[in-house]
Amino acid sequence: MTMAPAKYLHIDRVCKSFTNGSKVTEVLSDIRLTIDKGEFVSIIGHSGCGKSTLLNLIAGLTDVTTGALKLEGREVNAPGPERAVVFQNHSLLPWLSVYDNVKLAVNKVFSGTKSRAQRHDWIMQNLDLVQMTHAADKRPGEISGGMRQRVGIARALSMEPKVLLLDEPFGALDALTRAHLQDAVMDIHARLGNTMIMITHDVDEAVLLADRIVMMTNGPAATIGEVLEVGIPRPRDRIALASQPDYVRAREAVLRFLYERHRFVEAAE
Amino acid sequence: MSVVALKKAPPPVKQAPAQVVPLPVAARSGQWLQKSVAWVVSSVLPPLVVLLVLLAIWQIAFSGPTAGLPTPTKVWAESSELILDPFFVYGSQDIGLGWRVLTSLERVAYGFGLAAIAGVLMGAVIGQSALMMRGFDPIFQVLRTVPPLAWLPISLAAFMDSRPSAIFVIFITAIWPIIINTAAGVRAIPQDYRNVAAVLRLNQVEFFWKIMVPSAAPYIFSGLRIGVGLSWLAIVAAEMLTGGVGIGFFIWDAWNSSRLTDIIVALIYIGVTGFVLDRMVGWLGAVISRGTAT
Ligand SMILES: Nc1ncnc2c1ncn2[C@@H]1O[C@H](COP(=O)(O)OP(=O)(O)OP(=O)(O)O)[C@@H](O)[C@H]1O
Ligand SMILES: [Mg+2]
Numbered sequence: 001m002t003m004a005p006a007k008y009l010h011i012d013r014v015c016k017s018f019t020n021g022s023k024v025t026e027v028l029s030d031i032r033l034t035i036d037k038g039e040f041v042s043i044i045g046h047s048g049c050g051k052s053t054l055l056n057l058i059a060g061l062t063d064v065t066t067g068a069l070k071l072e073g074r075e076v077n078a079p080g081p082e083r084a085v086v087f088q089n090h091s092l093l094p095w096l097s098v099y100d101n102v103k104l105a106v107n108k109v110f111s112g113t114k115s116r117a118q119r120h121d122w123i124m125q126n127l128d129l130v131q132m133t134h135a136a137d138k139r140p141g142e143i144s145g146g147m148r149q150r151v152g153i154a155r156a157l158s159m160e161p162k163v164l165l166l167d168e169p170f171g172a173l174d175a176l177t178r179a180h181l182q183d184a185v186m187d188i189h190a191r192l193g194n195t196m197i198m199i200t201h202d203v204d205e206a207v208l209l210a211d212r213i214v215m216m217t218n219g220p221a222a223t224i225g226e227v228l229e230v231g232i233p234r235p236r237d238r239i240a241l242a243s244q245p246d247y248v249r250a251r252e253a254v255l256r257f258l259y260e261r262h263r264f265v266e267a268a269e
Numbered sequence: 270m271s272v273v274a275l276k277k278a279p280p281p282v283k284q285a286p287a288q289v290v291p292l293p294v295a296a297r298s299g300q301w302l303q304k305s306v307a308w309v310v311s312s313v314l315p316p317l318v319v320l321l322v323l324l325a326i327w328q329i330a331f332s333g334p335t336a337g338l339p340t341p342t343k344v345w346a347e348s349s350e351l352i353l354d355p356f357f358v359y360g361s362q363d364i365g366l367g368w369r370v371l372t373s374l375e376r377v378a379y380g381f382g383l384a385a386i387a388g389v390l391m392g393a394v395i396g397q398s399a400l401m402m403r404g405f406d407p408i409f410q411v412l413r414t415v416p417p418l419a420w421l422p423i424s425l426a427a428f429m430d431s432r433p434s435a436i437f438v439i440f441i442t443a444i445w446p447i448i449i450n451t452a453a454g455v456r457a458i459p460q461d462y463r464n465v466a467a468v469l470r471l472n473q474v475e476f477f478w479k480i481m482v483p484s485a486a487p488y489i490f491s492g493l494r495i496g497v498g499l500s501w502l503a504i505v506a507a508e509m510l511t512g513g514v515g516i517g518f519f520i521w522d523a524w525n526s527s528r529l530t531d532i533i534v535a536l537i538y539i540g541v542t543g544f545v546l547d548r549m550v551g552w553l554g555a556v557i558s559r560g561t562a563t
Contacts, residue, residue, distance in 0.1 A: 061464055079467040091461035095483040095559075104479060108469045159469075 007070070008195065009035040009058070009163060014067035016053055027053050029221040031067070033214060035163075040189055040196045042206035044254060045216030046264040051199045052088075054216075055167050058197065059085050071162065081109045084161035086169045090148040092140040092155070099136040102126055102155045109159045126158040127151075130184060146177035150184070157188065166198040170205070179238065182208060190235060203258070207250045208238060215257045218264065225262060228253050339530050347530040355538075364514060366538045373504050373515040374542070380439025380507070381500040385493055388444045392451025392492070393481055402452060413445030417503035421510060435507035443500035447492040454488025455481055483558070490554025497550045501543045516542075 016028040027050045035041050043051050056062045057069060060079040069076045071083065084105075092101050102123045110119055127133045130150035135143050140151070149169055156164055166185075170178045182205060189196055189209075200206050206213045210230055217225040232246045241247045258264075324341050331340045339347070350357075355367025395401045420441050424434040458481065466480050482489070508517030516535055523531040 059468065061467060078470075079464075080470055081468060083468070085464070085468055087461060087464065089461065091465050093462065093465070093480070093483070095486075105469055108471065108475075 007034045008037040008039075008072060009033075010068075010070045011035075011058070012068045012070070014057060014064050014069055016050070016057060016062070017065050026221040027219060028057075029223050031224055033224060033227075035195060035197065037195055038193045040198070040209055040211045041214055042210035042212070043197065043199045043214045043216065044201065044203065044206045044258070045222065046218055046258065046262070047201065049216050049219045049222040051216060052167055055085070055165050055197065055199055058163070059083050059165050061085075081105070081159035082162045084156035084159040084164055086149075086152045086156045086164070086166040088167045088169065088171060090140070090145075090152040092148055092151055094140050097137050097139055098127070098132060098143070098151050099123060101140070101151060102158050105155050106158050122158065126154040129157060129188060130154045144177075146173050146181060149173065149181060153181075153185070153188075157192070161194065163195045163197060166196065168199050168201065171201070178202075178205070183238070185209060186234075186236065203251055203254045206254060207232075207247060208236060208241065213250070213254055215254060215262075217262050226257055339533070344530040344533050348528075348534045351531060351534045352537075362514060366516060366519070366535060369514055369516040369519050369535075370538055370542050372513070373508065373517055376435060376507065376511075376515060377439055377497075377500050377504060380436045380503070381443050381497055383436070384440045384443040384447055384496055384500065387440075388447025388492065388496065389451050389482075389489060391444075392448040392489075393455055393477060395448065396452035396455025396485075399456075402456065406449070406452070409445050409449050413449065417442045417499075417506040421506055425510065431510045431512070435511045438507045438510070439500045439503045442503040443496035446495035446499065447489075450488045450492025450495070451485060454485025454492075457488065458484045486558035487554065490550065490558060494547060494550045494554065497546050498543060501539070501546055504539070 011031050011033040014028065014031040015026065017024050017026040031054065033041075043054065045051050053062065057064055058076065060076050060083060063077065076083070092098075093104070096104065103119070106114075106119050106123050106126075110122065114122060124133060124136070127136055130153050132147060132150050132154060135147060140148050143151075153166075153169065156166075169185075170181050173181065185196075185198075186209060198209060200209075207230060213228040213230060214224055215226045215228065216222050228250060230246075230250050232241065232244065232250070328340045328342065330336075331338045345352075351366050355365045355370075357365040358368070395405050417438055420438045421434070424437045424441070425431070428434040428437060462480050462484055466476050471479060504515065505517035505520055508515040509521050512518050516539055520532050520535050520539075523529075523535065
């Protein structure tokens with residue numbers, strides 16, 4: 001075998017099984033995926049197939065059972081701020097204000113490289129990116145779900161991650177807020193050009209946001225069934241897109257995968 | 270339906286003028302006064318009435334010539350000075366109960382303070398690992414039921430000196446609920462917060478201060494609250510060792526010289542102080558863990 005050219009994020013034949021006593025469940029099997037720098041990848045699949053598990057593997061929050069996971073050629077084996085996560089349920093610390101939640105991350109990541117004043121500016125800059133400066137002093141309990149999710153994104157972005165991992169970040173939000181935050185994410189991606197991997201169960205969201213859509217088969221032992229190049233030029237506009245043939249085709253492809261070839265089967269043992 | 274309504278309608282109509290008319294007037298002139306009166310009626314009056322009834326029963330029950338206990342009036346007659354002037358100083362050993370309580374509180378502050386620090390740290394370490402929890406928890410559950418007096422001889426044998434032994438008795442009585450509750454609080458830290466800490470690569474010390482303490486604060490404070498109560502319970506046992514001027518020793522001393530009425534007054538002092546301590550820790554916990562609830 002020859003050395004392949006340097007890949008940015010390389011997931012190479014990764015398997016993941018959970019051991020519970022004597023019972024071993026293989027959740028992910030033979031996952032192979034290479035993601036380029038600055039790429040936006042959506043992962044879609046039925047509930048329980050192992051999307052979160054895959055994201056946690058990339059984040060380093062869980063260890064791979066077999067296979068290798070490399071970021072810029074270096075093995076991923078522990079979590080770190082260069083792979084920041086926006087969690088499904090925001091995971092803000094309720095006893096800290098919005099500002100302090102972001103500050104915790106900024107102080108940890110930039111304590112050696114930025115002065116106190118620079119760190120303050122950086123916190124405000126990130127809150128501004130998600131339009132949350134007005135609520136900087138509020139506690140997470142005092143703001144809406146959509147706002148919390150935005151602060152979660154600001155916190156993750158403030159770490160200046162190489163890869164931003166989003167686990168169904170808008171799953172619990174209403175359609176309007178969701179659309180608003182999708183636009184915000186697209187805008188941030190366009191401005192910062194960072195690599196983003198986003199789990200979603202929403203076909204429209206996947207097609208709207210992603211360069212490529214990774215479709216996962218049903219578990220157990222789920223794997224990547226298909227990868228779709230979306231190929232719609234950016235910037236994308238949700239209204240203009242709706243009637244565009246590329247969009248309709250991509251949407252149909254994902255729907256076919258999910259509802260024809262890999263129908264959701266309840267309690268697959 | 271309508272018949273019932275018709276039948277029941279008249280009484281409210283009759284009462285209504287008497288109730289409704291004075292209200293707006295009162296609301297304008299003295300809403301604050303009205304509120305505080307309502308508070309006195311609802312919160313102060315009931316315990317006061319119960320107290321008076323209990324005192325009356327006590328008075329009647331022990332009025333006979335052969336009664337073993339002094340009646341409230343006798344307590345007042347013989348020991349009113351102790352109640353009225355908590356802070357007299359007649360000599361180095363003859364001081365008011367207020368001073369004695371303060372002396373004892375200092376002792377409790379040492380014992381409980383040590384128990385709080387050690388208990389939270391041990392609870393934090395034990396709560397971090399399911400294995401440690403399984404190993405230690407049953408032992409703590411047993412130890413926590415050992416009464417303060419039982420620790421006395423062990424403590425004396427270990428320290429050979431009354432002062433540290435007394436503080437150790439308070440310490441060892443108070444520490445178990447603190448450890449147990451802190452450990453439970455640490456186990457209950459949501460995985461989400463642990464994930465956040467992991468992504469940020471917080472070290473042990475940062476994790477302790479930034480995640481563990483605030484997240485487990487309600488648990489820690491309920492442990493501290495039980496602990497402060499227990500440490501105050503241990504004061505009599507502890508001061509049986511040390512002697513001196515504490516409230517605990519005062520009781521022991523009064524018992525040895527059969528001053529029953531003094532003991533009763535001292536009990537009231539201990540009870541009220543314990544109540545205040547409990548409320549203080551409870552209040553502190555409520556203030557500090559305000560943000561953790563959501
Ligand atoms: N720590 C664990 N131990 C054992 N099994 C686990 C563990 N974590 C996840 N699983 C199992 O792995 C499978 C995939 O879980 P995962 O959370 O990755 O699914 P998902 O695709 O994110 O689902 P959803 O869309 O509902 O969030 C599930 O069957 C789950 O029961
Ligand atoms: Mg999931």
